Amino acid sequence: MAGFTSSWPAEAPCSGQVRLRAFEDRDVDMVMGLATDSHVPTIGSLPFRATHREALDDIARQRGRQAEGKGFSFCVADRSDDTALGGIGLWLTAIEQGRTTGGYGVAPSARARRVATQALDALTAFAWTLPPVHRIELYFEPWNLASIRTAETAGFTREGLLRSHQEIAGRRPAAASRAGPRECAAPRSGAMRSAHRAPLRSGAPLRVRTGCSRRRSPRPSRS
Template sequence: MTSNLPPWPEQPLVGERVALRRADDRDIPMARSLSSDPYVPTIGSLPPDATHEQARAWIVRQRDSRDRGAGYSFTIVDEQADAAVGNCGLWLRALPDGRATAGYALAPEHRGQGLGADALRTLTDFAAQLSGLHRIELYIEPWNSGSMRTAESAGYLREGLLRSHQWIGGSRRDMLLYACLVP
């Protein structure tokens, strides 16, 4: 499939403490760490306790997201440690309506350090450059206080509760809607 989306950024996107770059094989250990979290595999295509090969296949899917027309999936790199610490994405299926959805996940050992909020701010700055986009939405489960703090720290506002909104881990789940308007 050929995408109508703008090309990948030529250089990594740089925040205060993180850089966002296209996924590659250096990210296999980070992907395996993400897969060890009991929640992360329930919300995406990364299998639980991924093998090296499964983690690599997931990375290929992330790297090819733009070419499939889905959006942009970035590896989050802690610039000080020069290490991949997570993944974030901007999903543009609703772009004709001016909306996108963002998501982020940090490997368990890198949470609680503000890296996720920096990555989300950096991703949002990138999104503001895309023609026709005016709104980015996040969907967060009501129990996930860490993700709520990340969203709020990155400038997203809570708009409400969407009851039985999303199928996760074999059941319908309520989701909090957070959003950011882009200029």
Template sequence: MTTPELHGEKTQLRPWRETDLDVVLGVTDDPLIPLISQVPAERDTAGALAFVAAQIERSEEGLGWAWAVVPCGGGEVVGYVGALWVAEPAGRASVGYWTAAGGRRRGLMSDAVTTASDWLLVDAGVARLEAYIEPWNTGSIRVAERAGYEREGLMKSFAPIGGRRRDAYLYARVAR
């Protein structure tokens, strides 16, 4: 399985590279991203390298896909979009995403999640994409809804975040 380059209206999605360390190091001090992702919680080059390596391995091992998000026309990586198989035989995968502070409120992540989701549901054999979003995370909720995801319900005590079990909304988008 490979992670292809994808092109949206505002973003280019490409596989992660070892040269993408700056964005990973830059989001280590974000109050939320290290809690809900594999981004290390400390500004550490070895940890950032491990994050990038894990994104590359995800595809190589057939576990899912991971993209670095770059604005169209080039520039620095502004975020991450990825999907992991939850139940591959059933065609279910979970999608996750984050945006570095400099890439927010520009419509980039909505475009990136839409672009990745379109490809996953049409070309990658995924029948159902799920996003698990904390109820207070209004930015992520807006991204999911703009990308065509619909809220299906609230999952109580879904996962530990910051040392405490938290609720999450279940959003889904299905293949047509």
């Protein structure tokens, strides 16, 4: 895994009615809408109620994440007209241990349309195409039931509650973790369906954080 270099996907990851692409300046109105959610700025670099200039600056930051080696920051876009609907990221800070972390946000105007679930399906399928990845982890504050439901619908299951997990807006709340079992649910749609079937290369998945683990080859002794 040493020396792993991430490459931007040659084809946009897709699922259902959404596709994941690079952020562009034309997405600024969506980013400004996302900044009206008071929770979003506490877990990322986007300021609360960002101005037009601040939103453009954040778009530039997101475009630079891959070059910085931090991971992939995608704009979630409508497949029919390419309208920006939100953002989703796959972060590689623990890639040396085979782990990645996902995070997502949907603009208020695009909510209640299964956008987050489809985006997470697409992100998970893409993650399995990266050779070092064995685990995708997600973290939520326990009150964030909408995001927890989204993760579970996309095939992630609960692994536990991590107390004082990280600082958010000056607090250190617990983080409810969600993870897949030893197999991830196959995506319901999208171009990368087979990616979920990649075998785990070595070792058993850790069971202390949120995430989806690569599917393991079935053992003869189990049905």
